[in-house]
Amino acid sequence: MSALTETARAKVNLALHVVGRRADGYHLLDTLAVFPPVGDVLTLEAAGEGPLNLSVTGPMAGALAGLPPESNLALRGARLALAAAGIDPEQAGLALTLEKHLPAEAGIGGGSADAAAAIRLVCRRFGLDPLGPAILEAALRLGADVPMCLHSRPLRARGIGETITPLGALPAFGLLLANPGIATPTPEIFRRLETRTNPPIADLPAIDHAGAVVDALAAARNDLQAPAIAFAPAIGALLADLANLPDVLLARMSGSGSTCLALFAAPARRSALRPYCARQGLRHG
Numbered sequence: 001m002s003a004l005t006e007t008a009r010a011k012v013n014l015a016l017h018v019v020g021r022r023a024d025g026y027h028l029l030d031t032l033a034v035f036p037p038v039g040d041v042l043t044l045e046a047a048g049e050g051p052l053n054l055s056v057t058g059p060m061a062g063a064l065a066g067l068p069p070e071s072n073l074a075l076r077g078a079r080l081a082l083a084a085a086g087i088d089p090e091q092a093g094l095a096l097t098l099e100k101h102l103p104a105e106a107g108i109g110g111g112s113a114d115a116a117a118a119i120r121l122v123c124r125r126f127g128l129d130p131l132g133p134a135i136l137e138a139a140l141r142l143g144a145d146v147p148m149c150l151h152s153r154p155l156r157a158r159g160i161g162e163t164i165t166p167l168g169a170l171p172a173f174g175l176l177l178a179n180p181g182i183a184t185p186t187p188e189i190f191r192r193l194e195t196r197t198n199p200p201i202a203d204l205p206a207i208d209h210a211g212a213v214v215d216a217l218a219a220a221r222n223d224l225q226a227p228a229i230a231f232a233p234a235i236g237a238l239l240a241d242l243a244n245l246p247d248v249l250l251a252r253m254s255g256s257g258s259t260c261l262a263l264f265a266a267p268a269r270r271s272a273l274r275p276y277c278a279r280q281g282l283r284h285g
């Protein structure tokens, strides 16, 4: 078996409305998510006779250092897909490598994207459909964002994330992601919500009216943004900086934070970042 590789793309919520709450405490959402080509890189290789094992490398590996391997979502995703293939993970003879680039607790689905990429890898290896109903259902139990990350294409998701409608296409925007370096724990941000029954997102207009799409996105919100700013005021300062960048169309937080996004008319101009980087004392490039 030659090594198989998958990118665990970041999940970016362009809008996220909290529209209700289930009896078990999970919140009902209406969200528009996109999956830009940045993320972690997972590799699956043959490794003798032993159990499935995981090694973590990459610039953000330290964020997972204290985590017992059994709770790593990449490993749990791979195990889930092995079970679907009827293979005992203890005798799978497979090595999974997670090259970690995405920050943890950052609102861009890092762990969920890893789980989804691991599921895709094992499915590729054993000829399963990663979007089959049994896998999607098991994936939801790993995390509410995992089914979305299995799709990894522009989509609208409702329920707690399980009712997924792929979006035909979106206008070609430039997207900048910025993280203030503060982790925002998802349950804590949900807990701080004041209103849990907000209206859903209005339908997006046809993509050939890019301006109308931007207007529709601007009229939408991220309902978790205010509680996240209350938890970490640096998010509010970052959003103000992003909103002031030249040619920016929209600045908003993703997920439960702390990563924020700025949308630009495509192609994104890297030079647009120069004033922000200069103010923050960051290297530009």
Ligand code: C5P
Binding pocket: 025, 026, 027, 028, 029, 142, 143, 144, 145, 159, 160, 161, 186, 187, 190
């Ligand atoms: O499903 P996931 O593990 O990502 O969720 C982490 C926590 O975030 C949940 O235990 C819950 O407290 C909160 N959550 C929620 N409603 C959602 C998703 C997450 O309340 N739709």
